[in-house]
Amino acid sequence: MTLLSPKIGAARPVIRQLDEAAINRIAAGEVVERPASAVKELVENALDAGARRIAVDIACGGKALIRVTDDGCGMTADDLPLALSRHATSKIDGSDLLDIRSFGFRGEALPSLAAVGRLTITSRVAEAEGAQIAVSAGRIEPVRPAALGAGTVVELRDLFFATPARLKFLRTDRAETQAIAEVVRRLALAEPEVGFTLTDHSAGEPRLLFRAEAEGGDLFDALHRRVARVVGAEFAENALRIDVAREGLRLQGYAALPTYSRGSGVAQFLFVNGRPVLDRMLLGALRAGYMDVLSRDRYPAAVLNLICDPQRVDVNVHPAKAEVRFREAGEVRGLIVTALRQALAGAGHRASTTVAGETLEAFRPERPAAAGPGPASRIYQMDRPSVAAVARSFAFQAPEPAMPGLAEAPAARVEAPAAEEAHDRPLGAARAQIHGNWILAQTESGLVIVDQHAAHERLVYEKLKRQRDETGIARQALLIPEIVELSPTDAARLLEAADELASAGLVIEPFGGGAVAVREVPAILGKVEAAPLLRDILDDLADLGSSDRLQARMDAVLSRMACHGSVRSGRALRAEEMNPLLREMEATPLSGQCNHGRPTYVELKLADIERLFGRR
Structure with a gap:
C-alpha cells in the first residue's frame, strides 16, 4: 500500500489571507531569534537616534525583562503608533536601498517585538511633552502622557509569551545573558564615543555586568581605550594599529600579534561601516592575513572596521543584518590580507x-603541578x-x-x-x-x-x-596531463580563476564538458594529486570567493625545509x-x-x- 505525502490531501487547499497578528508573529521569528536579537535591535535604534548614553537592563536572560534607555532624539506622541506599524521607519525614504547609512532600515523590529511580548515605549522630544504607548501580543493601547527626560525607554516584558513554543528553544538564563553581553560588547566596540551599561536584575539586587564610559579624543585613541575595556588590556597592549586605504576602501582598527592568539574565534570583532557583522568572507580574509604565522588550531584576535561607500556593500541580505555582500569582494579581501601582513611584518621581531x-x-x-595545561603549556606545540x-x-x-x-x-x-x-x-x-x-x-x-x-x-x-619571490615560482610540466572530472558549474568556477592559479604555478585548461586538464604544477610541491587539490580550491572559491590553498601548500614545503635546515637543539x-x-x-x-x-x-x-x- 502506497502512503500519500501528508502534504497532499483529498481536497484542494484554499488560499487565504493571514491576519495581521499571524503575519507579525511569523515575521518576528526572522527578526527576533532570541533575547539577544531583541537587545541588538533596540540598542541599534538608540544609536540611530543619536544617543550618547545607553543603559540596558535585563532579567532572567532577557526572557522576563529587556529595558533599553537612551538619551537620543526621542519621538513625539504622534510618532509612537506609527513606530509600531510594520515597515515604518525614519531612517530611509525607500528611494535607494543601497545607500544605507544607519543600523536599522526595515522598520520591523518594534512591531515584531510587540507581536511576541509586552512592549511599552516611553519617549520625549526636547521641548515637548513625554508620551507612552503599550502593546501586548499585537494589541495596541491608546497613547497617554508620561513623565520622562529627553530620550526613549523601550521596555519589553515576557518575551515570546504570545508564542510559547519559541520559549522551549531558548537556552538557560545564563547562556542567554552571555549572548546579550556579547551583543552589547560588539556594539560598544562599534561606537567608542557612546557610553554603555548592562545590568542584570534577576536576583533582586541589580548586578552590573558591563560598563564602558564614552571615550573622547582622537579616533584611534578612543578606540584603543574602548578595546582595552571590552576585549582586555592584554589585547590592547599587544595589538598593532591598522589604518590602510586603497581604491576607495579603508581598513581601521587593531590586530593582535601572532603570539597573542586564541584557541577559538571569540576575540574576532569585524565591522563594516561601523556595523558588527559575522561574514565568512571577512573571517576568511582575517585568517589568510595570519596564514604564515599561526598554526591551524590557533585563531587571531582583531578589532577591524572596513569603511567603504554604502553603494559598494549590500547589507539587506538577511533580516539579522549580520551578513553582507560586497560588489568587489576580491578587492576587500585583498585589502584586509595585505594590511594585516604589512602590519605584522612591520612589527619586526616583536612578540606579545x-x-x-x-x-x-x-x-x-x-602553581600546582597537576593543575592541567596552563597558559605556558597550552599555546604552542609543533610536531x-x-x-x-x-x-x-x-x-x-x-x-x-x-x-x-x-x-x-x-x-x-x-x-x-x-x-x-x-x-x-x-x-x-x-x-x-x-x-x-x-x-x-x-x-x-x-x-x-x-x-x-x-x-x-x-x-x-x-x-x-x-x-622564491625574486626568482618566481618554478613550474613542472606533467608528461601526461591529469584530467579531473568536475561538474560543469565547478569547472566554470575553476577556469574563471585560471590566471590566478597560473601565477601560483598551477596551469589548467578546459577539456570538454566538466573536465579540466592539469598541465603544470608548482615544482616545489613535488608529486601532486591534482583532483583533491582542485576540489579543495573549489571549496575555497565557493566559500570565500578566492583561494590561498596553493600558496599555503608551497609555504608549508618551505617551512619544512627551513625546519630541517636550521640550527637544532644540541x-x-x-x-x-x-x-x-x-x-x-x-x-x-x-x-x-x-x-x-x-x-x-x-x-x-x-x-x-x-x-x-x-x-x-
Whole structure:
C-alpha cells in the first residue's frame, strides 16, 4: 500500500489571507531569534537616534525583562503608533536601498517585538511633552502622557509569551545573558564615543555586568581605550594599529600579534561601516592575513572596521543584518590580507608581552603541578621530527660551506659585535648558551631567552620566501596531463580563476564538458594529486570567493625545509654566532614567532626577575 505525502490531501487547499497578528508573529521569528536579537535591535535604534548614553537592563536572560534607555532624539506622541506599524521607519525614504547609512532600515523590529511580548515605549522630544504607548501580543493601547527626560525607554516584558513554543528553544538564563553581553560588547566596540551599561536584575539586587564610559579624543585613541575595556588590556597592549586605504576602501582598527592568539574565534570583532557583522568572507580574509604565522588550531584576535561607500556593500541580505555582500569582494579581501601582513611584518621581531607573563607564572612555586595545561603549556606545540630527519638536518648546520638555497650559519653572515656594544639593542648581547638550545642575552633592562632553533627556523624560512619571490615560482610540466572530472558549474568556477592559479604555478585548461586538464604544477610541491587539490580550491572559491590553498601548500614545503635546515637543539654555538643571530632577528620581519606560531624568545624585565627572588 502506497502512503500519500501528508502534504497532499483529498481536497484542494484554499488560499487565504493571514491576519495581521499571524503575519507579525511569523515575521518576528526572522527578526527576533532570541533575547539577544531583541537587545541588538533596540540598542541599534538608540544609536540611530543619536544617543550618547545607553543603559540596558535585563532579567532572567532577557526572557522576563529587556529595558533599553537612551538619551537620543526621542519621538513625539504622534510618532509612537506609527513606530509600531510594520515597515515604518525614519531612517530611509525607500528611494535607494543601497545607500544605507544607519543600523536599522526595515522598520520591523518594534512591531515584531510587540507581536511576541509586552512592549511599552516611553519617549520625549526636547521641548515637548513625554508620551507612552503599550502593546501586548499585537494589541495596541491608546497613547497617554508620561513623565520622562529627553530620550526613549523601550521596555519589553515576557518575551515570546504570545508564542510559547519559541520559549522551549531558548537556552538557560545564563547562556542567554552571555549572548546579550556579547551583543552589547560588539556594539560598544562599534561606537567608542557612546557610553554603555548592562545590568542584570534577576536576583533582586541589580548586578552590573558591563560598563564602558564614552571615550573622547582622537579616533584611534578612543578606540584603543574602548578595546582595552571590552576585549582586555592584554589585547590592547599587544595589538598593532591598522589604518590602510586603497581604491576607495579603508581598513581601521587593531590586530593582535601572532603570539597573542586564541584557541577559538571569540576575540574576532569585524565591522563594516561601523556595523558588527559575522561574514565568512571577512573571517576568511582575517585568517589568510595570519596564514604564515599561526598554526591551524590557533585563531587571531582583531578589532577591524572596513569603511567603504554604502553603494559598494549590500547589507539587506538577511533580516539579522549580520551578513553582507560586497560588489568587489576580491578587492576587500585583498585589502584586509595585505594590511594585516604589512602590519605584522612591520612589527619586526616583536612578540606579545603575555609570553613573558606566562613564563613568570611557570616559575611560581605555588602553581600546582597537576593543575592541567596552563597558559605556558597550552599555546604552542609543533610536531617533533623523526630520528632520521634530525640526522639529515645536522648536515645543514655546518657553518662552512653553506648549503645552496638555505641560509648560512649566523657566523658566516654577520660579524659579531662586541657584547658590550649590543646591550642597548632590543635583543641585547649574548652571554651564554644553556642545554644546547637556549641563548641567554643581556639587555639594558633585563634578560632575553631565545629558542635558537625556532628563531633560526624563521630566519631561514623568510630567506627562502624572498628567494622564491625574486626568482618566481618554478613550474613542472606533467608528461601526461591529469584530467579531473568536475561538474560543469565547478569547472566554470575553476577556469574563471585560471590566471590566478597560473601565477601560483598551477596551469589548467578546459577539456570538454566538466573536465579540466592539469598541465603544470608548482615544482616545489613535488608529486601532486591534482583532483583533491582542485576540489579543495573549489571549496575555497565557493566559500570565500578566492583561494590561498596553493600558496599555503608551497609555504608549508618551505617551512619544512627551513625546519630541517636550521640550527637544532644540541648544537653548541659560539658568541660570534649567537650575536649575529640576535641582530638578524631584529632586522627580520615576523621573527618574534617561528613558522608554527610559537614564540622565538622571551624577555624578562629586571624588575620581574627581582620579584621572583623576593627583592621587590
